[in-house]
Structures are given as structure tokens and as C-alpha cells.
Amino acid sequence: xxxxxxxxRHLYRDEDSGQLSSLIEEDDALRREYQALSEIKYHLDQRPxxxxxxxxxxxxxxxxxxxxxxxxxxxxxPAKRPSGRPRTRTARLVSAMLALVVAMGIGxxxxxxxxxxxxxxxxxxxxxxxxxxxxxxxVVPEQQTPVExxxxxxxxxxxVAVTQSFAPDAGTPAPARMRDAAVxxxxxxxxxxxxxSTAREQRKPTPVALExxxxxxxxxxxxRIGLIESxxxxxxxxxxxxxVDVLRQLDGGAAGVRPATQMSTDWDF
Amino acid sequence: xxLPDEQLVAAYLDHGDQRAFRTLVERHQERIFGxxxxxxxxxxxxxxxxxxxFLRVIAAMQRQRGSYTMQDRWLAWVMRIARNAALDHLRxxxxxxxxxxxxxxxxxxxxxxxxxxxxxxEELHRLERMDWLEECIQRLPPEQREVLLLxxxxxxxxxxxxxxxxxxxxxxxxxxxxALLNLRRIIASSKKKPLAEIAEA
Numbered sequence: 001x002x003x004x005x006x007x008x009r010h011l012y013r014d015e016d017s018g019q020l021s022s023l024i025e026e027d028d029a030l031r032r033e034y035q036a037l038s039e040i041k042y043h044l045d046q047r048p049x050x051x052x053x054x055x056x057x058x059x060x061x062x063x064x065x066x067x068x069x070x071x072x073x074x075x076x077x078p079a080k081r082p083s084g085r086p087r088t089r090t091a092r093l094v095s096a097m098l099a100l101v102v103a104m105g106i107g108x109x110x111x112x113x114x115x116x117x118x119x120x121x122x123x124x125x126x127x128x129x130x131x132x133x134x135x136x137x138x139v140v141p142e143q144q145t146p147v148e149x150x151x152x153x154x155x156x157x158x159x160v161a162v163t164q165s166f167a168p169d170a171g172t173p174a175p176a177r178m179r180d181a182a183v184x185x186x187x188x189x190x191x192x193x194x195x196x197s198t199a200r201e202q203r204k205p206t207p208v209a210l211e212x213x214x215x216x217x218x219x220x221x222x223x224r225i226g227l228i229e230s231x232x233x234x235x236x237x238x239x240x241x242x243x244v245d246v247l248r249q250l251d252g253g254a255a256g257v258r259p260a261t262q263m264s265t266d267w268d269f
Numbered sequence: 270x271x272l273p274d275e276q277l278v279a280a281y282l283d284h285g286d287q288r289a290f291r292t293l294v295e296r297h298q299e300r301i302f303g304x305x306x307x308x309x310x311x312x313x314x315x316x317x318x319x320x321x322x323f324l325r326v327i328a329a330m331q332r333q334r335g336s337y338t339m340q341d342r343w344l345a346w347v348m349r350i351a352r353n354a355a356l357d358h359l360r361x362x363x364x365x366x367x368x369x370x371x372x373x374x375x376x377x378x379x380x381x382x383x384x385x386x387x388x389x390x391e392e393l394h395r396l397e398r399m400d401w402l403e404e405c406i407q408r409l410p411p412e413q414r415e416v417l418l419l420x421x422x423x424x425x426x427x428x429x430x431x432x433x434x435x436x437x438x439x440x441x442x443x444x445x446x447x448a449l450l451n452l453r454r455i456i457a458s459s460k461k462k463p464l465a466e467i468a469e470a
Contacts, residue, residue, distance in 0.1 A: 005442040008449075012420065014427050022326045037446070040453045044421050047399055049299040050306050052319045057298070061291055067327055068285050 003027070007034050011041055272297075274343045282330060282337075294323065297344055301351050303422030306416065308355040310407055318358060322351040348419070376427045405419060405455045413448035416441055 003023055005031070010020045024031050272292070278290035301322065306315040326347055329337045337346065406414060412434075419430045431441040 002439075004438060004446060007426065008442050008445055036453055040449045040456075043402060044417075044452075047402060047421075050303045050315075051299055052302045053316050056320045057294065057317045059320055060294060060327075061287070063324055064287055064290055064327055067331055068287060073340050223371070 003030055004033055009036055011038055278343050300423045304418045305351055307418040307422055318354045322354050325350050340453055345425060348423050349433055405452055408455055409448055409451055413444045416444040417448040420445060
């Protein structure tokens with residue numbers, strides 16, 4: 001750095017100006033400049049200091065107080081003293097078990113809440129199906145065959161009874177007959193059902209249609225139809241046609257087989 | 270024993286200690302106000318700028334506007350705000366022209382003045398008027414006058430002045446040197462004229 005600039009740093013004691021003192025002693029021009037600068041600096045240092053008006057200071061202090069009133073000074077929470085008693089392993093285990101139990105309780109409660117609507121549906125459907133199972137459509141209670149015995153061929157008396165029960169009765173077709181049977185059973189069912197299930201039943205438009213959902217009945221019916229077909233020998237396409245009245249005389253009266261002339265025409269499809 | 274600025278600033282920032290802030294203002298009021306008065310040459314305007322400076326300081330320290338970091342000296346940070354306020358005012362009055370900060374070494378047309386001035390002690394003591402010296406300071410080029418005010422009034426270091434005025438430290442030193450030499454020449458040349466004529470000029 002220029003020595004003339006170092007004079008300033010020396011005069012104002014800004015930073016260490018190094019060997020300037022010896023240089024000033026040796027260099028005449030440098031010494032003269034040093035004297036000129038120190039002379040004017042002396043006069044500048046004698047200038048009186050100026051102060052702002054007291055009102056200005058008051059306004060500033062009032063502004064500080066006003067802004068500090070709205071300022072929220074954050075105070076740190078004092079640190080908690082740790083308890084002198086260390087936590088034992090048992091205490092930790094108990095705490096973990098408690099946490100696990102609480103978590104499982106919450107989870108169980110959640111799943112139960114989720115499954116509740118489904119189970120209520122199941123209850124309503126079984127409420128409707130129960131009386132139907134208790135009172136089968138066309139099977140006489142003492143002749144009812146358990147589902148597990150369906151593979152065994154029924155006896156002749158049973159077969160006849162079943163065939164008679166499914167035979168067209170007084171010219172009524174099967175759907176109409178089932179609907180009539182349901183209508184006949186309705187008062188009895190209404191007596192058996194609880195008021196709540198009765199109310200649900202009233203909301204249902206077609207309770208009869210649920211009878212077809214009884215798979216045991218359908219399966220039983222299908223097996224008996226197959227049994228009847230296997231026993232009827234003269235109904236193939238290439239068999240010699242036999243009149244019905246003759247067939248009744250020969251067969252001793254096949255149940256459910258009637259002359260077409262006796263059939264009523266009120267089929268209700 | 271006086272607490273250093275840094276502790277007072279921390280007391281105000283961390284605990285909202287208003288007394289600490291008051292101490293800071295009272296401690297540095299002459300430095301800041303002397304600089305502002307030297308820049309704008311009007312006491313009322315300097316008072317307004319002083320108040321505006323500290324309102325900005327309060328807002329910045331409470332993080333309402335701007336930000337304050339305790340990296341530099343608090344006074345140097347406040348002086349930057351004061352300088353901006355002063356320059357805004359001077360620009361609005363079209364009394365300030367930004368000079369190029371390309372390493373001009375502080376030189377100006379004042380450097381061309383012949384240095385044939387005699388010692389000035391007698392004249393100054395004889396006149397006993399410090400406002401005379403003030404008039405002479407006002408005739409300095411703006412960039413030299415500003416460095417002189419920042420050094421003499423605000424008592425900033427030359428490094429801080431260089432940072433504040435966005436120039437190199439050699440430029441700041443050069444401007445200061447020329448400010449002192451030119452002031453000496455102005456005083457010496459003005460002694461040959463009547464005082465009223467100098468005041469009018």
C-alpha cells in the first residue's frame with residue numbers, strides 16, 4: 001500500500017501501519033504530508049458533536065415500546081429434571097404390554113364396527129328363511145328326507161307321496177301352486193315372526209321369490225324329477241303311443257297323469 | 270462499566286430489553302446524527318432521517334421487515350440504514366449523483382489545486398467559528414465528504430467505510446486523503462476573501 005495512505009491509517013489508528021514512523025523520519029515529503037493531514041485532522045476533531053432533538057429520541061423510544069407490546073417474547077420451557085429412579089426392564093415390559101392391549105382393543109373395535117352392517121344383513125335374510133325351512137313347501141314333515149340321505153333312492157311310498165305333492169293339483173301350474181302355497185302359509189309365518197322381522201318382511205316386495213333360493217328344495221326336486229324320468233319307460237320319442245286312460249288302467253293309476261280333456265286351461269304363467 | 274454493543278443487542282433481541290435498546294441509541298446518537306446532518310445540511314431534515322433510520326432499525330431487529338444478522342458491528346449496520354435514508358432523500362432532492370466506483374483512487378478536480386497554503390492554525394483560532402469549518406466541509410466533493418463524515422462523525426473504520434460505500438479500502442483511504450488535503454486548501458484559499466462572501470458561495 002502507498003505510504004501516503006498508510007499515513008491516514010496511522011493518524012486514525014485504524015490498523016497497524018507498520019514501519020511508518022521510521023519512514024516519516026527519513027522521507028521529507030512524507031513528513032510534510034503527515035504534518036498537513038494531522039493538522040486538519042486536529043481541527044476536525046475539535047468540532048462539537050451534534051445531537052438530535054430530544055423529541056425525536058422520545059418518538060423512537062415510544063415506537064420501541066409500542067412494537068414491543070405487540071411482540072411475543074418466546075420463553076423457553078425449563079427443562080424437566082429427570083427422575084432419580086431409573087426405569088426398570090419390568091416397567092418397560094408392562095408399558096409395552098399395555099400399549100399392545102390398547103392397540104388391539106382399538107383394532108378390534110374398528111373391525112367390529114366395519115362388520116356390523118354385514119352381520120345385520122345376514123340376520124335379516126336368515127330371519128326370512130327360517131320359517132320356510134321350518135315349513136317346507138310341499139313335503140310332508142314325516143316324509144322329509146335329510147339332505148345327506150338324498151343319494152339313496154327313496155322308497156316307493158315316499159316316491160309316490162312326493163310325486164303326488166308335486167303333481168298339478170286341480171289344474172294349477174307349478175308357479176301358481178307355489179305362490180298359492182306361500183299365500184296359505186303367510187298367516188302362519190306372520191305368527192311365527194317377530195315384530196321386527198315382520199316389519200322388515202313388509203318392506204320386502206316379493207318374499208315368495210325367496211323360496212327358490214332354498215337350494216335343498218331345488219336339489220330334492222331335481223333328483224325326484226330324474227328318478228321319475230328313469231322309471232317312465234314309455235315316454236321316449238320312438239315308443240308306441242298309448243292313450244292316457246289306457247295307461248292309467250295298465251299302470252294302476254299313475255299319479256299326476258290325467259287326460260288332456262280333464263286339464264283346466266287356467267294356466268297361470 | 271459499559272456493556273459492549275453486542276451484549277446490548279442480544280439483550281434486546283432475546284429478552285426485549287428496551288433499556289438496552291435505549292442505551293444503544295443514546296450511545297450512538299451523535300455519530301449517526303452527525304453523519305446525517307453533514308450529508309443533508311439541514312437540522313430538521315436530519316432529525317426526520319434520524320427517526321426514520323431508527324424506525325427501520327426497530328422493524329428489522331424485530332424481523333418485521335428485512336433482517337439483522339450479528340455478523341458486523343451493530344453501528345456499521347445502522348449506518349448502512351442511515352446512509353440509505355440519506356441517499357434516498359438526496360436523490361429525491363436531486364442533490365446526489367452516484368459516482369463510479371471504478372478504482373478512481375478518490376481523485377477529483379480538487380487534486381489539481383496548487384498546494385501553496387500556509388499553516389491554518391492562526392486563522393481557525395482567530396475566527397473561532399466552527400461553522401466556518403462546516404461550510405468548508407460542505408464544499409468538498411460528495412464522495413470525499415461522505416468518507417470524511419463516516420470517519421469523523423460515525424467513527425467507522427476504513428474497512429467498514431469501504432464496505433458501506435461499496436468500494437475498495439484503498440479507494441476509501443484515497444478519498445479520505447483528498448478530502449483532508451482539499452479541506453486544507455479550501456480553508457487556506459478562503460482566508461483571502463471576506464467571510465460573508467464565503468458563506469454566500
